[in-house]
Amino acid sequence: MSSEFDIIRDFFTRPTRHTDLSVGDDAALIQPSPDTQLAISADMLVAGTHFFTDAAPYDIGWKSLAVNVSDMAAMGAQPKWATLSIALAENDSHWLSEFARGFFTCADKFYVDLIGGDTTRGPLNISVTILGESPQGQALRRSGAKAGDDIWVSGHIGSAAAGLAHLQGKIMLEKDTLKACLDALHRPMPRVALGLALRNIASSAIDISDGLAADLGHILHASAVGAEIYFAKIPKLPALQATVSLNNGHAGFEAYALSGGDDYELCFTAPQQQRQRIADISRELDLKLTHIGNICAGSALTVYDAENRAMVLQKSGYDHFG
């Protein structure tokens, strides 16, 4: 029977890259780079709410860090340090080693040191705090969008929600589409390089965790502007669009693209003069970037369908207390 300290030593203690004092003392010590601001964010994942309790532990480990890294991407910050507070129902060494493998695979990919945390017994619950750096005054915020700016999204939207709907038996996806959607759901790829490239280019940014309509809504609220977007321009996996339309009709697919959460793509705004630079970034990063509409005066989000009629939005986005 291993103790809490054995768990910390065996699964959560690794060599670090840029940390003065890491796991093992009463606190970690870090030295932020000169002329940077620290960007700090936390996200909690609760079994049964954010993931199925029997989900692959590798995926839970990856995703618990990836969703935090995504917040750094949305700020245009370079992620550097994380803490992990975890409540475990039991001491299952296979589960822990797979969880740690997923967590550290993500940490290695995105240059993050795990520098501390807390380990306790209780219903499975994972809380990560992440710290990143951004040159003084250059962080991307939700509040800078201006009327006339273009609205952009990265990657494909709605894949993770479609993967979840498949697991819940609501729709049936065929093999290749299912794989792409489950990858999006279980192993989201934070858009860090994009966030860094958008410093001094984007006027605002957010990561899409609660659904495009809800998260764009946060930009509109913070920036005191409205927006017009075109449903047909929202980039969806082509096969997904066909499958979901067959299963649920147009109204069903709308829900995945506009209010499906968990994609962890970036939604950002930029002045029209930046179009060429954004096209260059897309090519350099080999990442699809799509112009889906524009910021306007007012405060409303209007979504136009293929016939240019304003669509009536259903409940937008996931809200734990909604």
Ligand code: ADP
């Ligand atoms: P304390 O009693 O001071 O709270 P702990 O015994 O909780 O210390 O933790 C010992 C060390 O292990 C600390 O450096 C803490 O940050 C680290 N630690 C505990 N749990 C984790 C974890 N899940 N991941 C990474 N570091 C951890």
Ligand code: MG
């Ligand atoms: Mg402690």
